[in-house]
Amino acid sequence: MSTDSANWAYCEDFVPEDEVLLAARDTADQLGCVPVHPGAGRVLELVARMAGIRSAVEIGTGAGVSATYLLRGMGDAGVITTIDVEAEHHKAARRTLASAGFAPERARMITGRALDVLPRLTDGGYDLVLIDARKAEYPEYLEQAMRLLRVGGVVAIDNALWHGRVPDPAQRDENTTAVRTTLKAVRESDALAPMLLPSGDGLLVAVKIA
Numbered sequence: 001m002s003t004d005s006a007n008w009a010y011c012e013d014f015v016p017e018d019e020v021l022l023a024a025r026d027t028a029d030q031l032g033c034v035p036v037h038p039g040a041g042r043v044l045e046l047v048a049r050m051a052g053i054r055s056a057v058e059i060g061t062g063a064g065v066s067a068t069y070l071l072r073g074m075g076d077a078g079v080i081t082t083i084d085v086e087a088e089h090h091k092a093a094r095r096t097l098a099s100a101g102f103a104p105e106r107a108r109m110i111t112g113r114a115l116d117v118l119p120r121l122t123d124g125g126y127d128l129v130l131i132d133a134r135k136a137e138y139p140e141y142l143e144q145a146m147r148l149l150r151v152g153g154v155v156a157i158d159n160a161l162w163h164g165r166v167p168d169p170a171q172r173d174e175n176t177t178a179v180r181t182t183l184k185a186v187r188e189s190d191a192l193a194p195m196l197l198p199s200g201d202g203l204l205v206a207v208k209i210a
Contacts, residue, residue, distance in 0.1 A: 012039040021065060024096040028063040035065035036158050037200025044156060048073030051154055053127040058082040059114045059141050060133030064093030068100050081108045083117050118144040132158040135175035138182040149208045161202025
């Protein structure tokens, strides 16, 4: 193992996950969905805590791993609206959040295609938007996130490195190109102050400043 790989593994495991999150990861494996890595999840929790996030939108529910991290950072009044095309994912996420001790009203789960659901949500009504669903649709998710976020809100984009393919200009498949295009749009936007982190599979975090 290279030094970089050893450092990454050490950071990912620095704060061990509890039984709730480990069980949710097992469920995610069974469902065939890929949750945020532990390091990225921990970043999301800390961002939610430090930024005082109270209202979040999650694009891609999975088995509830990232929702658990976010709600743990959001305080007692925080509510997350989480969107997934698979009803089975929402059933699993409800079990995860219940195991984590969250009341049902803390998570509003909407089953449907994200690009059909997002336009129905309130302009400027949210403190954080997490993008973690179909990679090919990342550019459209970002457009919706900019509409949904208040000034001072946070957009977080998981899989921002997409298995190391995004930094490699030779990789030009649809998913990689879409993620790369999204990151470029964030970097060049005058309305966002971004930071790209190597946590997990890459996590881009940006604050809406205008």
